Amino acid sequence: xxxxxxxINFIAEWLRGILTGWGMALDWANVLIASLGIISLILxxxxxxxxxxxxxxxxxxxFQDRVGPNRIxxxxxxxxxxxxxxxxxxxxxxxTGADKVVYNLAPVLALASVIFLWAILPxxxxxxxVDLNVAILYLVATGALGTLxxxxxxxxxxxxxxxxxxxxxxxxxxxxxxxxxxxxxIPTILSGTMSVRGIVEAQDPIxxxxxxxxGALVFLISSIAELGRAPFDLNEAESEIVxxxxxxxxxxxxxxxxxxxxxxAFTFGGLMAILFFGGYRFFGLEQYPLVxxxxxxxxxxxxYWVIMWVKYTMPRIRIDHMLAFNWxxxxxxxxxxxxxxxxxxxxxxxxxxWLFASLIFGANLIIAWITIEILRVYxxxxxRLAEGNIPAPVPPAHH
Amino acid sequence: MQNEWLYIGLFLVIGxxxxxxxxxxxRIVAPRKPNPIKQSTYECGIETVGExxxxxxxxxxxxxxxxxxxxxxxxxxxxxxxxxNQLPLFVVVEGIVFILIxxxxxxxxxxxxxxxxx
Numbered sequence: 061x062x063x064x065x066x067x068i069n070f071i072a073e074w075l076r077g078i079l080t081g082w083g084m085a086l087d088w089a090n091v092l093i094a095s096l097g098i099i100s101l102i103l104x105x106x107x108x109x110x111x112x113x114x115x116x117x118x119x120x121x122x123f124q125d126r127v128g129p130n131r132i133x134x135x136x137x138x139x140x141x142x143x144x145x146x147x148x149x150x151x152x153x154x155x156t157g158a159d160k161v162v163y164n165l166a167p168v169l170a171l172a173s174v175i176f177l178w179a180i181l182p183x184x185x186x187x188x189x190v191d192l193n194v195a196i197l198y199l200v201a202t203g204a205l206g207t208l209x210x211x212x213x214x215x216x217x218x219x220x221x222x223x224x225x226x227x228x229x230x231x232x233x234x235x236x237x238x239x240x241x242x243x244x245x246i247p248t249i250l251s252g253t254m255s256v257r258g259i260v261e262a263q264d265p266i267x268x269x270x271x272x273x274x275g276a277l278v279f280l281i282s283s284i285a286e287l288g289r290a291p292f293d294l295n296e297a298e299s300e301i302v303x304x305x306x307x308x309x310x311x312x313x314x315x316x317x318x319x320x321x322x323x324x325a326f327t328f329g330g331l332m333a334i335l336f337f338g339g340y341r342f343f344g345l346e347q348y349p350l351v352x353x354x355x356x357x358x359x360x361x362x363x364y365w366v367i368m369w370v371k372y373t374m375p376r377i378r379i380d381h382m383l384a385f386n387w388x389x390x391x392x393x394x395x396x397x398x399x400x401x402x403x404x405x406x407x408x409x410x411x412x413x414w415l416f417a418s419l420i421f422g423a424n425l426i427i428a429w430i431t432i433e434i435l436r437v438y439x440x441x442x443x444r445l446a447e448g449n450i451p452a453p454v455p456p457a458h459h
Numbered sequence: 460m461q462n463e464w465l466y467i468g469l470f471l472v473i474g475x476x477x478x479x480x481x482x483x484x485x486r487i488v489a490p491r492k493p494n495p496i497k498q499s500t501y502e503c504g505i506e507t508v509g510e511x512x513x514x515x516x517x518x519x520x521x522x523x524x525x526x527x528x529x530x531x532x533x534x535x536x537x538x539x540x541x542x543x544n545q546l547p548l549f550v551v552v553e554g555i556v557f558i559l560i561x562x563x564x565x566x567x568x569x570x571x572x573x574x575x576x577x
Contacts, residue, residue: 238529
C-alpha cells in the first residue's frame with residue numbers, strides 16, 4: 061500500500077503508528093484519527109463553498125454579459141474572503157418577538173444538513189467518509205433536515221414575509237420529494253444496492269444516464285425544486301416577499317444560509333454525477349484515487365453548472381403552476397418511468413450488456429416521445445379553450 | 460457495521476459544531492448596538508399591522524395530506540427495489556400493483572379538485 065494507491069488509509073496507518081507509539085489505546089487512536097478525517101472532509105467542503113461563491117458570481121456575470129468580480133486577487137479569486145470578513149464583522153440583529161433559540165438554531169441546521177450529506181459521498185474509489193449500506197435512505201433523511209431549517213427560520217423570525225416564504229418552501233419540498241424518491245429508486249433497481257459506492261461500482265461499462273435518461277431528468281428537476289433555486293425559488297422570491305424565509309437574518313447567520321445553499325447545489329451536482337454519470341469513474345482513470353477525485357469534482361461541477369444554467373435562464377413560475385406541474389405531470393411521469401424500468405430490468409436481465417442497454421434506452425426514447433405527444437395534444441386543446449374566451453379582434457377602420 | 464454508525468454519529472456532532480464556530484467568532488468581533496427601530500420587523504419601511512404569525516392558506520395543508528399518501532412509498536418500495544434481482548417476475552408485478560393503488564389515491568384527489576389552487 062502506497063500513498064498513490066490508497067492515500068487515506070496510508071495516512072491513517074501512519075498516524076495510528078505514531079499515536080500508539082505514544083502509548084495511546086488503539087480505540088482512542090482510531091476515534092482521534094476518524095475525527096481528524098471528518099474535520100478535514102468538512103473543512104474541504106467549507107473551502108469549496110467559499111470557492112463556489114466566486115464561481116457562482118463569475119458564471120452569473122457571464123450569463124448576464126458582465127465581467128463579475130475582478131478586483132481582489134487574480135480574476136477576483138479573493139473576493140469571497142473579503143465577503144466573509146465583512147459578514148463576520150457585521151452586527152447581528154435579532155428582531156423583537158423572535159423565538160430566540162429556534163431563530164439562532166436555523167442557520168446552523170441549514171448548513172449542517174448539507175455537511176451531513178458529505179459523510180457518504182464517495183469522492184474516489186477509496187476516499188469516502190463511510191460506505192453505508194442504506195446510504196440512499198440517509199440521503200432522503202438528511203434532505204428533510206434542510207426543509208426543517210427553513211421552516212424554523214421562517215417561523216421564528218416573527219415576520220409575515222418570512223412565514224409566507226417558509227410555507228411555500230414546505231409545499232415545494234414535500235411535493236417534489238416524491239418524484240425525487242422515485243428517481244432515487246431507479247439506480248437502486250438497476251444496481252441492486254443502496255450504497256452509493258456500490259451504485260458507482262455497478263456503472264462499470266455503462267453509466268445509468270444511458271440506461272435511464274428520463275430518471276436523470278426527473279432527478280434534476282426535483283433536486284432544483286428541493287434546493288429552492290430558480291425557477292422554483294418561490295421561498296425567497298425577491299420581487300414578491302423581499303427575501304423570503306431569511307429576510308430578518310443579518311451578518312454571519314445570513315452567510316451560513318448562503319453558503320449552505322451554494323454547497324447544497326454543488327452536492328446535488330455531485331449526487332447527479334454519482335447516481336447517473338458514473339461518479340469518479342472515467343475510462344480506467346479511477347485506479348489512481350487522486351485522479352478519480354478530480355474526475356468526480358469535474359463531474360459535480362458540471363452538474364452544478366447545469367443547475368446554474370437553469371437558474372439564470374428561466375423566469376420564476378407561479379406557485380399554483382409549480383404544484384400543478386409536480387402533481388399532475390412529474391409524479392405520474394416518474395412512476396411510469398419507474399414501472400417501465402423495473403419490468404424491463406426484470407424481463408431483459410438475461411441479455412448481453414450492450415443489447416440490454418440499447419433496448420432500455422430505446423424504451424426511454426419511446427416514453428419521451430409519447431409524453432411529448434400527449435403534452436402537445438393537451439396544450440393545443442388548452443390554447444383553443446383560451447382563444448374561445450377572447451373576443452374576436454376589431455378589424456381596423458378603413459378610410 | 461457498528462463502526463459505520465459510530466462514524467456517522469461522530470460526523471453529525473462535528474457537522475453541527477463547525478457552523479457554530481463562525482457564529483461565535485462573529486459574536487466576539489461584531490459590534491452590538493441594538494435599538495427598537497433597528498430591531499423592528501422588516502417590511503420595507505412600513506410598520507407592520509397586527510399579529511405577525513398569521514393564519515395561512517388551507518391549501519398548503521391539503522397538499523401535506525396528499526403527500527402523506529405517497530410518503531409510505533419510501534418505506535415499502537426501497538426493499539422491493541433492492542431485492543428485485545432475486546425475486547421472480549410475479550413479485551415485480553405485485554410492486555406495480557402497489558404503485559397503482561397509490562396512483563388511485565392521486566386520481567381521487569385530482570378528480571375531487573383538491574389539486575386546484577383556489
